[in-house]
Amino acid sequence: MNVVDWDEGLTASLIRWIALLPLLSALAHAAMIGILRTQLAPRVIWLFSIAAVAVSFVLSAASIFDLVGSEVAGPLVDRVGPWVGGGVGVRNFSADLSLRLDPLSAVCCVVVTSIALAIYLYVYGRIQNGALPADQVHRLFALLDLLVGSTLVLLLADNLLLFFFGWTGIGVATQLVSSFDIESKRASRAGATTFVLGRVGDLGLLAAILLLFDGLARAGAPTLSFQGVELSFRLLEGSQVEIPRFLGGGGFAVLELVGGGLAVAAMTKCAQVPVHFWLAGASRGPMSATALIHSATTVVAGSYVLLRCSFLLGHAPFSMSVLTGVGAVTVLVAGLAAATQLDLLRVIAYSTSAGLGFVLIGIGLGAYSTAAYLLLCHAFAKACWVLVLGIVHADRRGETDLRRMGGLARSMRWTHAMAALAGLAVIGVPPIGNFFAFEELTAAIVSTGRPALLAASLIGIAVLAFALARAHLLIFWGRRPLIEEPDARPGQDPAGLIQYSLTLLAIMAISVGMLSPSQFWGALFGIQQMDTIGAFLSQTLAGAPDPMLDGALRWQSIGVCVGCAFAGIGWAVFRFGRKGYRGEFEQPALGTATELLREALFVEQAIDRVLVRPLRGFSRLLLAGVVEARILDRVVVSGGAGVARRMVWSGLRRLQNGRVQSYAMLGVIALLLSVAWLGHLAGASAR
C-alpha cells in the first residue's frame, strides 16, 4: 500500500455522493411533505437542494480532472457493497451496488449537474418574484432532485441492474412532473401517456438486459457489469432465439434482440416517431422541470443508454439501421410538427424530438463520439432556450398560444436578445452552439454515402431552423398580436437571479459548442489537439472520434449544412418577419396538411382508436361480459351444480331447498371418484 493507492481510493469512494446527495435531498423533501407534514420556507428548501446539486457538481468536475490527469487508463469504480444476488452455478445473478466513473459518465455528470445548477438558480429567481406558491415549491424541488439524482445514478451505474434503477427513476419523475398540476384533467392525462410509453421503454430495456444476461449465462459467463459485458459479449455472436413455428419459424440473433430492446428504450425516452407524442403532454409541468427534461435528464438518458452500450451496437446492424431510419423520420415529422404549431409548449416539445432525432441518426451510423458531442451541445442550448421562453410564458401569465403574442421585442429587449442567442445556438449558426456538432454529423452522413439520409437530415436542419425562427418571430417581432387581449400590457424583462442563471447557461451553450470542433478544424488552424471532448470520450465509446471526410467534400458538406440552416431562418423571416401570424392557409389541401403536421400525424389518436379502445371493448364484451359473467358464472358454477343436483341428489332436493347441498355434492362426487382411483392405485402399488 502506498500513498497513491490511498489517494485514489479516497477519490473513488467519493463518487457515490455525486448521485446520492440529490437523491437524499429528494427523499428528505418527500419525507417532509408526506410524513412530517412540515412546511419550510422556500428559501430553506432551495438551499437544501442546491447545496446537494452543487456538491455533486464540484465532485464530478473534480473527477474529470482526476480522469484526465491520471496516467492509468480505465474507469474509477466505487464499490459500495454487494446488493442483489441469487441463483447458483452458471446462472448466478449478482449485482453490486457500485458506481463507475469513466470519461463518458464524467462528462455527462458535469453537464447534468451544471445545467441543474443553473436551473435551480432560475427557480429561486421565480420564487423571489413570488411566482410559485409555497406549497408547490417543496414538491417541485422533490421532483427536480429526483430527476437529477436518478439521472446521475443512470450515468454512474456500473452494472445494468443499477442502470435500470436510474432509468425507471427518471421515468417516474418525468411522469410526476407532467402531472404536476394535479387538479387538471389534461395534466393527469399527459401523465398517464408519459407513464405508459415510459413503461414500454422500461420493458424494452429490461428485455434487453435479461436477454443479454441469459445469453451470457448460457455461454458460461454470467455478468451484469458493463466491464464484464464488454469483455464477454462476443460469446453471443451467432446465438439465436428461435421464433415459434406458428409465427413463421426462423430465429433472431440474440445481439440483434438486445440492440432492438435498447433501441426501443431509447426511442421512447427520446420521444421519437412513433412514440413522440408523450413529450408534448409532458411539457405542461413547471417550466424549470420541463427545461431539465428537455435538456439534461430524460432525453439524455435515452441516448446515453445507447452510448453506454455502444460496444455491442455494431453487432446489431438491423436494429441500428432501424434506429437511423427512425431518427430520420423523426427529424422530418417532428421538425414539421414544430414548424406548424400554434402552441409554444408544443413547439418546444417537437423541436426537442427533432434535435434528438439527429443524435439517434449519429448513433445509428456508428458515429458515437459525434452523437455524444451533439447531445452535450443540445443539452446546454436547449436548456437555455426553454428557460428564456419560460420567462415569456410566465410574463404572459401562462399563455401558450403564439397567436396571442407578438411584438414583445420592444418591451423585453434583454429576453429577446437572449432568446435569439439561444435559438441560434440550437439551430447551429456558425460558430456557436450546435454548429460544429451538426457539421460533424453531416460529414459523417456524407461519408456513409446515403443520399436519402443526407437529404432527410439536411431538410431536417432547415425545418428545425424554420420552426425555431418562426416561434421567435411570432413571439418577439411583428407589431401586435392578431388576437388581441383586452387587457394587453407590455412585457417585462426579468432581473436578478433569473438573468444571472440564463447568462450562465448562454455562456455554457456557446462555449461548449466551440470547445471541441473536429480535428478537421484543428488542422485548419494548426492546433494539435482540437477535438478535446471527442478524444476524451473515445476512451469509452466505440468507433473513431472523427468522421473520415476531408478536403473539398468536407467544405461542401459544411456549406450545405450552414446553407440549410440559413435557408430555414430566411424563409421564416420572409414569411413572419414583418407581419407575424396572419391566419391559416386558405387552400384546403395546405390546411389539411398543416392540421396533420400539427397533431404530429395523429399517432396518439390513432393508437387510442386502433389499440386502446378495441382492447377495452374486447375486455368489456368478451372477458367481463361473456367469459366471466356467462361461462364461468353460469356454466361452470350453476350448470355444473345443476347437473350434479339432477343426477345424484334429486331426491334430497325435496327435503332441503338450499344450494349448499348441491355444491357440497360436487365435493362428495369428487371424493367418490378419488376413492375409486385410490383403489386402483393401491392395487397397482401392491402389484
Place this chain on the structure above:
Amino acid sequence: MNFQFDHILLVVVALPASVALLLVAIGLAQGFTGLPQLPERVWKAAGLAVGFATFAISLFGIALPFDPETLGYQFVATLGGTLSHEPRLLLGVDGIGLCFLLSTAGLAPLAILSSRAETEESVRSWIFVVLMLESSLLGAITSLNLYGFLFFWAQSLLPILHWLGRWGGEGRARIATRVWATESVGLAGLLFVVFALSEMSDAQLGQASLDLIRPISESGGTLLDLRIGLADQRMLFAILTVALVTRLPLVPLHFWLPQAHASSPTGLSILLATGFVQTAAIGLLRFALPLFPEAAFEARPFLATIGIAALAYASLVALVQKELKRLLAYTSVGYAGFAMFGIATMNDQGLTGAVVQLLTHGLATAGLFMLIGALAKRRGTTEVVAFGGLARPMPVCAAFFGLMVFSLMGFPLLGGFIGDLFVLLGSLDLSRELAIAALASMGIAASYLLWVQRRVFFGPVDEPANRGLIDLDRIERAMLLTVAIPILLIGVYPNPLLRRIEPAVLEILHQMGRASLPIDTPASASAGPSPGRLAPGEPG
C-alpha cells in the same frame, strides 16, 4: 436474546385459536349462567393483543434466531403421536415458510384494526373469525405433514364461510356456496392425494407416514422416500395442483374470488389476498413439487403458459372493472398467475422470485385493500366513478396508493421488482419466448392500475362530497407504514431476504433431484431422495 425453545411454533400456531375458543367458552358459560356478556371492548382488546403478541413471538422467537445458513427445516415441533405413523402435527419453518409466517402474523392484527368501522355490529364474530383464520393459516404454512396441512387447509375455510354466510351482505348465501363449491373441489382433491399417499406409504415403507421430514430422534421413512411410478405421479400431481390452485386462485378457477372480496370487510380481504393465497403456494412448493418431481417437471411449459395467460386475462378483465375491490381481486388473480409462472420455472431463481413476489405483492395488495377500506369508510362506496381528484384533499392516501401500485407494477426500489426480476430470470432458463411473453403481459398489467390511480386521485374534484374528505388518520397511517416499510426494505436491499429463501428453494430442488446442495445437514440428508434420483447441475 435467546429464548428459543422447542415448541415455539406450536405456541404461535395455537395462540390465536385458543384465545378465540376461550372467549367463546366464556361467552357460553356466561350465557348459561345468566351473567352479563363480556363487553365488546374486551373482545377487541383481546383480539388485538393476541394478534400483536403472535407477531411479536414469531418475530423475536422465530425470525431473529432463524439461521439462514442452515438447510432444511428449523424449529421443528411435534404434537400428538410420538410414532410417525400416528396422526399428529409436525411443524417447522424454512425460509419460505418464515416469510409467509411473518407476513400472515403481521397482517392479522392489521386486519382486525382495519375493519373497526365495518364490523361494528358483529365484533364478537369478527374477532373470532380472524383469530381462527390466523391460526389455521399459520398452521398450514408451517405444516410438514400432509395430515396437518389438510387439517389446517380445511380449517381455514370454516371462518371464511362463516363470515361470508352470516355477514356477507346481499346475496351472501350465493357467495358462500360459491366459495364452498370451489373449495370443496380442492378439499376433495387434497383428501384423495392424502389417501393415495398413505396407502403407498403403507405398502412401500410399512407404515402410513405422511411426514415430509423425520425428526432426528425418530427412525423410518418419509414421504420423500416413496417411489411413485410416472403414470401415478402425473395423476396425483394433476389432482393436487388443481386442488391447490383453486385457492391460489389460478384462472379459470378464480371466479369465486372477486365476489368473495366484494362482500368481505377489508380485514378479511387482506387475509384472503395474503395468507390464504400463500397456503396454496406452500402446498405447491412443499408437497406438489418434491413428491411428484418427474410429473412436475414435465408440466413446466403447460403451467407456465397457463400462468402467463392468467396474468394477461385477469389484467384485461381488470381493465374494465368499475368497482375497486373487484378490480383489486382481479389484480391478485393476475399476480397469482405470475406466481404460478415463477413456480413453473422450477429453478432456483424462478422459485425464489415466486416466493418474493407472493410476499411483496401480498403486502402491496393488503395495503391497497386498506386504502380502499379507508376510502369506503369516508365515502360509503367503492365505485370508481364516485371518486376523482382525491390527491388534493387526501395527499397521504394518494402517496401510499402510488407506492403500492408502483410496487405491484414492479418498479425498482420497491419489493415487487425483485420478485418480478427473479421470476423473469428463472423463466429465461425455461424458455426465452415465454419470458418475453411474460414481459409483454407485465405491460398490460400496469395499465389498468394506472388508470385507477389517475381516475381516483388526479384531475379535478368533481363530486362535492369529495372536497371535504379527511386524510388518513394516525392509525391508518401507521398501518400503511407497517406494510410499506417491508416493501421498501426488500426493494432497496433484498439480499437478507434472498439469503433466507434461497436455501429453502435449493432444498426443494434437491428433493426434486434437480440440484445438488452445497452442504448437507442431518435433516436434509434424511429428507433427500436416494442418490439415484440426483441429477446435479443444469436442469435438462
